Amino acid sequence: MKKIASILIAPFAFITKYFKACVFLLIVVLILISTKNQEQPNKDANLAKIYLQGPILDSASIYEQIKKINQNPKIKGALLLINSPGGAISASVEISDMIKDLNLKIPVVAYVQGTMASGSYYGGMYATKIYANRGAMIGSIGVIFNGVNLAELMDKIGIKTQTLAMGAYKEIGTPTRKWNPKEEAFLKELLQEEYKMFIDDVADARNLNAKNYQQFAEGKVFSARNAKKLGLIDEIGTLDDAIATLQDLAQVENPIWLEKSKFDAYLEKIINSSTQIILQNFTYKLQ
Structure with a gap:
């Protein structure tokens, strides 16, 4: 036994x-x-989908998706599905450049499923056409630098910091004290530079007058209807409308989609859920 x-x-x-x-x-x-x-x-496959969803922390996912498209010469067009609140400046700029480059090779039609704001607007604005459903939120063109001042809390619980730093601005953005006037002035100049780049790029992508930035920028969020009036999107419609336009531009009658595997889609869903928590403490982003 x-x-x-x-x-x-x-x-x-x-x-x-x-x-x-x-x-x-x-x-x-x-x-x-x-x-x-x-x-x-x-x-x-003759058509592909690109997913720009969730907080933007890096451009790796978009890079891999576009890489697969470029490796398949049969693909004639791409559908960019957007539902993102934005995120990191550098990653958003990289995505924007990648979509712009892809759009020079094949038509890219963007469809806003929920939100195309801040960095995700930056990322998708160079699409050939931008469609949005009538409940979508679009815009939030601006830049923000967040920080906290923990000095009073640290005094109450008896915590003192010790720091050795070389360079007048090495501690810029520190949470252990109030920023001094020189640091605030430096940060404002930096943000103004990034903000101007954002405005100029939007004007270039959407054929807008950068001098009228107060109408379409300033961190404002617009309904799909007002976004269309301002020229931030092309059409209000359904996903099927966006697909029909893509097929027409790509001259594809019988679409065969280059889809993500179920495993990849599930894995990305888990990653996006995790990054929602990370983004709550993210300090340097587009807004």
């Missing part, structure tokens, strides 16, 4: 001992299956 019991228990003991390794192997198998399942439709 002991021998039989040991034989029955052995597999469970093995799994318990090598649990992490088993989980890793399972993930690898899922990735391989997912890749295999996507191989055939990807081969014949």
Whole structure:
């Protein structure tokens, strides 16, 4: 009986001992299956979807999506699906440049599912056409630098900082004290430079007059109807309207989509949920 019991228990003991390794192997198998399942439709794809969703912390996801598109010469157009509150300046600029470059090769039609604000507006504004559903929120063209002053709290609980810094502005933005006038002036100059770049790029992408920036910028958020009046988007419509326009521009009658694998989509959903928490403490972003 002991021998039989040991034989029955052995597999469970093995799994318990090598649990992490088993989980890793399972993930690898899922990735391989997912890749295999996507191989055939990807081969014949003539249209692609690009997902700009959630807080923008980096441009890696968009880079990988566009890289796959560029590797497939059969793809004639791309649908950029946007639902993002924006995020980091540098990442938003990188995404903007990538979409602009892709749009020179194939038509890119953007569709605003919910929000195209701040950095996500920057990222998608160079699309050939921008569609938005009638409930979408668009704009928030501006720049912000957030910070906190913990000096009083630190005094109450008896915490004192010790810092050695070389350079008058090395501690700029510190939360341990109030920023001095020189630091505030420097930050304002920096933000003004970034803000002007944002305005000028929007004017270039949407054929607007940068001198009229107070109408379309200043951090204002617009309804789809007002965004269209200002020239920030082209049309108010449905996802099907955006797809129909893309097919027309790309001259594709029977669309075959280059889709993400289910595994990749699920993984990105988890990452986006996690970054929502990170963004709450993110201090330097477009707004």
